[in-house]
Amino acid sequence: MITVAICDDEEIYCRQIREKLTAFSIADSIDMDIKEYRSAEELIHAAQGGWTFQLLFLDIMMKDMNGMEAARKLREMDCGGLIVFITSYLDYMQTGYEVKAFRYLLKNQMEQQLGRVIGDCIRELGDGSVFTFQFEREIHRVRQKDILYMESEKRLIHLYAVECEYIFYESLDGVLKQLEAGMFVRCHRSFLVNAGRVRRFAGTELELENGTVLPVGRKYSVDVMKRLLL
CATH class of the missing domain: 3.40.50.2300 (Response regulator)
Structure with a gap:
């Protein structure tokens, strides 16, 4: 989109x-x-x-x-x-x-x-397939497939990609509107994850291919399961 x-x-x-x-x-x-x-x-x-x-x-x-x-x-x-x-x-x-x-x-x-x-x-x-954002007057573009996950901290987003990390101001809902449909899933009120980078899902948590473990909120677990089974 x-x-x-x-x-x-x-x-x-x-x-x-x-x-x-x-x-x-x-x-x-x-x-x-x-x-x-x-x-x-x-x-x-x-x-x-x-x-x-x-x-x-x-x-x-x-x-x-x-x-x-x-x-x-x-x-x-x-x-x-x-x-x-x-x-x-x-x-x-x-x-x-x-x-x-x-x-x-x-x-x-x-x-x-x-x-x-x-x-x-x-x-x-x-x-x-490219996610574009701006922080401190600099525009950054990251390939969506290279994004591992994003974490929201108040109005600040921490973006973790394969080879780099960024921060910028936005909400997770605002970020989702800019991402390719179906590629990412909300697993927690504070986390958005690239479904293609998930290695293991165990109900209350999921593990990414780089070993990072993220929490899965109760209200998001069904959506995570459905997305990973696609």
Whole structure:
């Protein structure tokens, strides 16, 4: 599942991007959750409410708060998704580096550029196989299959992968929305585990292939069992 946001105050561009995304989704069998916003304020409000995106198409020139301001706020909130700026001019390209813009779409070349840009984004995301997050203004990408488990400590997530460890701000529910469906399972209120990395399950605990033992909460044990039997 790839979560996508489109933020533009002009309906014509929102529709054009949504239609092209839908075409990619059908052609490549990629699940996409696409949401549209007509202002930067709406987008920021959704992000503050916990909605996260992996890919954002963001118009730069909008009324009140512009797209560049919105991008800065999102990065300050540790939103680490790919940002594609929609613009009529390239004057903002240098500023875009500050918020780690992935691509730019020129409105007068939308028809010619859109398919290529979406393709680049999907390849970068690896069809959901790459987990993207941000911490202390740095964007990190980890292959989902390399993730062993994640542990939640208040608003802080500890991510343990095969060869590295990271920390970032998010909830486990928010993380789950960004991960490939079926690959991970919640085994405890504080733990999310890669089902493919589980070596042993014994009711109240499970052991990973690296020897790490994690607790299994009573309310999660049935879901863990079902997932491991798939």
